[in-house]
Amino acid sequence: MAIIFYDLLSTLPHKAFSPNTWKTRYCLNFKGIPYRTEWVDFIEIEGVYKKLGLVPSSYKPDGSPTYLLPVIHDISTGVSVADSLLIAEYLEKTYPVPSLFPNNTIAFQSIFDNAVRDAALKPQRRFTIPDIFSVVSLQSKDYFRRTREAAFGKPLEEIAPQGDEAVAEWAVVKAGWGTIDSWYIKSGGPFILGDTVSWADFVVGSWLIWARTIWGEESQKWKDYASWHNGRWLKVLDDLKEYQRID
Amino acid sequence: MAIIFYDLLSTLPHKAFSPNTWKTRYCLNFKGIPYRTEWVDFIEIEGVYKKLGLVPSSYKPDGSPTYLLPVIHDISTGVSVADSLLIAEYLEKTYPVPSLFPNNTIAFQSIFDNAVRDAALKPQRRFTIPDIFSVVSLQSKDYFRRTREAAFGKPLEEIAPQGDEAVAEWAVVKAGWGTIDSWYIKSGGPFILGDTVSWADFVVGSWLIWARTIWGEESQKWKDYASWHNGRWLKVLDDLKEYQRID
Numbered sequence: 001m002a003i004i005f006y007d008l009l010s011t012l013p014h015k016a017f018s019p020n021t022w023k024t025r026y027c028l029n030f031k032g033i034p035y036r037t038e039w040v041d042f043i044e045i046e047g048v049y050k051k052l053g054l055v056p057s058s059y060k061p062d063g064s065p066t067y068l069l070p071v072i073h074d075i076s077t078g079v080s081v082a083d084s085l086l087i088a089e090y091l092e093k094t095y096p097v098p099s100l101f102p103n104n105t106i107a108f109q110s111i112f113d114n115a116v117r118d119a120a121l122k123p124q125r126r127f128t129i130p131d132i133f134s135v136v137s138l139q140s141k142d143y144f145r146r147t148r149e150a151a152f153g154k155p156l157e158e159i160a161p162q163g164d165e166a167v168a169e170w171a172v173v174k175a176g177w178g179t180i181d182s183w184y185i186k187s188g189g190p191f192i193l194g195d196t197v198s199w200a201d202f203v204v205g206s207w208l209i210w211a212r213t214i215w216g217e218e219s220q221k222w223k224d225y226a227s228w229h230n231g232r233w234l235k236v237l238d239d240l241k242e243y244q245r246i247d
Numbered sequence: 248m249a250i251i252f253y254d255l256l257s258t259l260p261h262k263a264f265s266p267n268t269w270k271t272r273y274c275l276n277f278k279g280i281p282y283r284t285e286w287v288d289f290i291e292i293e294g295v296y297k298k299l300g301l302v303p304s305s306y307k308p309d310g311s312p313t314y315l316l317p318v319i320h321d322i323s324t325g326v327s328v329a330d331s332l333l334i335a336e337y338l339e340k341t342y343p344v345p346s347l348f349p350n351n352t353i354a355f356q357s358i359f360d361n362a363v364r365d366a367a368l369k370p371q372r373r374f375t376i377p378d379i380f381s382v383v384s385l386q387s388k389d390y391f392r393r394t395r396e397a398a399f400g401k402p403l404e405e406i407a408p409q410g411d412e413a414v415a416e417w418a419v420v421k422a423g424w425g426t427i428d429s430w431y432i433k434s435g436g437p438f439i440l441g442d443t444v445s446w447a448d449f450v451v452g453s454w455l456i457w458a459r460t461i462w463g464e465e466s467q468k469w470k471d472y473a474s475w476h477n478g479r480w481l482k483v484l485d486d487l488k489e490y491q492r493i494d
Contacts, residue, residue, distance in 0.1 A: 089433075102350070103349070103350040103352070103440065104434055104435070104440055104441035104442075104443075105350070105352060105355060105440065106433045106434055107430035107431065107433050107434040107439045107440070107447075108352060108355035108356075108359065108439065108440075108447070109355075110430065110433055111358065111359070111362040111430065112355070112358070114362070114365075115358040115361070115362065118361075118365075183354035183357065183358065184354065186336075186353045186354050186357055187351055187353055187354040188351070192354045192355065193350065193351055193352065193354070193355075194351035195351075196351075200354075200355070
């Protein structure tokens with residue numbers, strides 16, 4: 001057992017839902033590194049950081065620390081790393097084959113997540129909050145409600161757009177995924193680098209799995225996703241299937 | 248003579264200063280495509296679009312068209328193209344060697360310009376307006392002043408930050424270039440793809456030439472650039488020197 005992978009707990013049977021930890025799971029599966037998942041609740045993340053001697057991922061405007069997953073601890077080397085991109089860079093350096101950043105594309109790969117966020121995830125964010133709340137573990141529900149209500153300045157139940165605003169905002173989400181689709185069209189697909197799978201595809205796949213998981217395969221939102229851009233999003237998930245095992 | 252390259256006129260002896268047209272000049276020089284530059288004033292751009300039968304690059308919120316350079320007309324194929332990335336894609340398809348997007352990195356390359364803008368150019372923009380005004384041709388000065396004053400909602404002379412605000416904003420500019428520097432560090436440099444020059448380096452080079460040109464090599468701003476990030480920016484320009492010929 002080489003790596004302990006700290007992932008975020010949910011009430012779902014297969015537990016995994018966090019998009020950022022999915023990126024790490026993709027990397028571990030892709031590189032074929034043996035790992036064991038340790039499921040951690042929101043309110044337990046700080047304890048993982050302290051146990052492993054990690055410094056906080058970032059700081060809030062008020063100066064208080066933020067503790068985020070994924071985190072890994074590599075038993076073989078004794079190294080612990082937080083943050084999905086930093087973990088990918090660590091894994092690439094320590095276990096170089098197969099490569100997450102082929103042809104030295106690391107600079108590009110490192111800006112890709114932000115580009116996806118700007119295109120599709122920022123407009124989508126408000127739609128997801130109530131559905132994330134429904135899969136958060138019972139003991140973290142208070143924490144989740146409090147932090148999200150503070151961030152958005154309104155009750156959790158009012159964060160998602162409603163009525164005409166929802167229709168307009170959902171069109172923005174679709175246009176954002178259309179931008180991402182245009183990147184696949186440019187490369188010729190099926191991957192961002194054309195024939196070669198890389199970190200960028202795992203970023204897209206993680207955000208897709210997250211949407212499918214929190215909304216559910218039978219939801220209208222996921223059915224919309226599945227119908228957009230000539231079925232691109234089901235195809236991307238299918239093309240990455242061999243790296244989606246939850247251990 | 249294969250290509251006519253429409254570039255923006257200035258009062259400078261060598262004329263070239265526009266960052267977006269510099270991207271195209273880099274591409275033409277890199278691919279070794281024979282071309283002739285046709286110098287166009289701001290207020291003449293619309294006429295170039297009409298002569299070549301091009302549709303406007305984009306539309307303003309009020310619905311009126313925007314006409315931007317670069318534009319090329321390829322005499323060999325009869326094709327005219329506007330927009331630096333679309334021109335690069337056209338040149339890559341029509342004159343594939345050497346490649347602007349090696350290893351099928353076109354999807355990444357196409358998001359790179361935005362990443363540079365977000366990191367460093369948005370914070371820098373206000374510092375550049377008065378200096379651009381000073382190199383704009385006499386007959387375009389009224390046009391430039393009117394459009395920029397409308398965009399920023401203040402007199403041209405008040406757009407650039409002053410005093411304490413200038414110090415704080417300039418630190419944001421430096422931090423933005425620090426982000427771009429971190430990408431070069433990740434790849435190991437000297438280029439964004441490591442050893443291989445590509446479109447992304449021409450984007451960075453174009454923004455650097457622009458800064459050096461409008462502020463001048465002896466300005467404190469350019470001296471700051473030259474001193475930042477272990478001399479990265481002078482080195483990037485030097486590494487791209489063979490593609491900087493103005494024909």
